[in-house]
Amino acid sequence: MIRAGVDDMQIARAVGIRVSVLFTSVFCLGPGIAGAAGVLGGPIFSAYPGLDADMLQLALIVVILGGVGSLVGAFIGSFLIGAIYTFGSTLFPDVAYFILFLPMIVVIAYRPEGLFGRSRA
Numbered sequence: 001m002i003r004a005g006v007d008d009m010q011i012a013r014a015v016g017i018r019v020s021v022l023f024t025s026v027f028c029l030g031p032g033i034a035g036a037a038g039v040l041g042g043p044i045f046s047a048y049p050g051l052d053a054d055m056l057q058l059a060l061i062v063v064i065l066g067g068v069g070s071l072v073g074a075f076i077g078s079f080l081i082g083a084i085y086t087f088g089s090t091l092f093p094d095v096a097y098f099i100l101f102l103p104m105i106v107v108i109a110y111r112p113e114g115l116f117g118r119s120r121a
Contacts, residue, residue: 002026058085061104067117077115 004012005019012019041047062081066073080103088099107115 058100061100063114064104065107065115067114069118070114070116073114073116 001012001017001022004015005017005022009019038047058081062074062077065081066075066077081100084103085096085100089096092099111117
């Protein structure tokens with residue numbers, strides 16, 4: 001029915017398929033399944049409310065370090081920041097955030113486009 005509604009909406013309506021109701025149902029079913037997967041999978045993967053705020057700082061640092069628009073830079077930057085964050089918070093918990101932001105500050109000072117970003121000149 002979905003394929004018929006997409007291919008030829010007038011003919012699908014002519015044979016009795018309520019295409020607008022069908023499309024609305026399918027559109028609502030996708031986010032519903034995604035939400036159910038999040039609710040069921042969240043505890044398994046140790047997700048908690050506020051995890052997005054914790055990860056946002058790390059993502060910002062990874063993007064700035066690797067270079068905006070560079071997938072390879074983001075990949076390598078994530079490994080660097082992950083290692084620095086893990087060792088820094090384990091060995092020096094009092095200055096963990098300083099150790100985390102230090103590579104970003106150095107990269108911005110010496111290479112503003114990031115490690116793998118392209119210069120605009």
